[in-house]
Amino acid sequence: MSAPKTAKLLGIDRGILYDSARTAVAALVSLLLARALKLPEYYWAPISTVVIMQSTIHPLQGAWQRFVGTALGAALGAVIATFIGRNAVIYAIGIFACGIFAALFRAWSAYRVAAITFSIVVLISRGPAWVFAWHRFLEVSLGIAVALVATLIPGPGKKRVPRT
Numbered sequence: 001m002s003a004p005k006t007a008k009l010l011g012i013d014r015g016i017l018y019d020s021a022r023t024a025v026a027a028l029v030s031l032l033l034a035r036a037l038k039l040p041e042y043y044w045a046p047i048s049t050v051v052i053m054q055s056t057i058h059p060l061q062g063a064w065q066r067f068v069g070t071a072l073g074a075a076l077g078a079v080i081a082t083f084i085g086r087n088a089v090i091y092a093i094g095i096f097a098c099g100i101f102a103a104l105f106r107a108w109s110a111y112r113v114a115a116i117t118f119s120i121v122v123l124i125s126r127g128p129a130w131v132f133a134w135h136r137f138l139e140v141s142l143g144i145a146v147a148l149v150a151t152l153i154p155g156p157g158k159k160r161v162p163r164t
Contacts, residue, residue: 018155023053026150030143039139048143049150059151061109063144069113070140072101074133076114077121081129086122094118 027046034042048066055062080086080094095115102111117136125132 015155022150022153022155023050026053026146029150030146033146034139034142037138037142039142040135041139044136044139045143045146048140049147052144052147053150059148063148065107065110066113067141067144068105068107069102069110069115070117070137072105072107072110073098073114073117073119074121074137076101077118077125078129078133080118081122081125091119091122094122 027049030045030049031042034045039045052059052062052066057065076094076097080090080097084090095118098114098118099111102108102114117133117140120136121129121133
């Protein structure tokens with residue numbers, strides 16, 4: 001028996017075209033919202049949208065991991081940069097602490113994002129680390145929210161059913 005034929009446009013499966021268009025529109029919405037809110041590094045919002053929407057894991061799980069990891073990394077980065085300092089050894093200890101806290105919070109899957117956000121806050125922030133960390137959290141959270149709304153829109157010929 002042959003495989004069922006799928007509708008194609010320009011030789012590309014319509015599902016792929018739809019997913020690409022939905023991701024592009026969601027990224028645009030994130031970008032425009034972040035700019036309208038005058039977030040200083042607005043590009044983190046559309047990047048987060050694309051990461052969530054194009055992840056190989058369920059969008060809710062990916063959103064949760066990214067949200068928790070961003071919150072943990074931003075908070076820990078702000079505390080360490082503000083009260084302890086910034087040097088290579090302290091940085092390494094902070095990365096280690098991200099893993100310990102992720103495990104203690106039963107959010108081990110958020111460790112990667114926590115360590116990345118921690119790195120951005122500690123290594124890149126200009127001015128008060130708390131402000132930089134807060135902006136990072138807002139920008140990423142906006143992108144996550146837009147991605148989650150976009151994933152609720154059913155594709156062509158599909159019912160709105162959550163993935164399992």
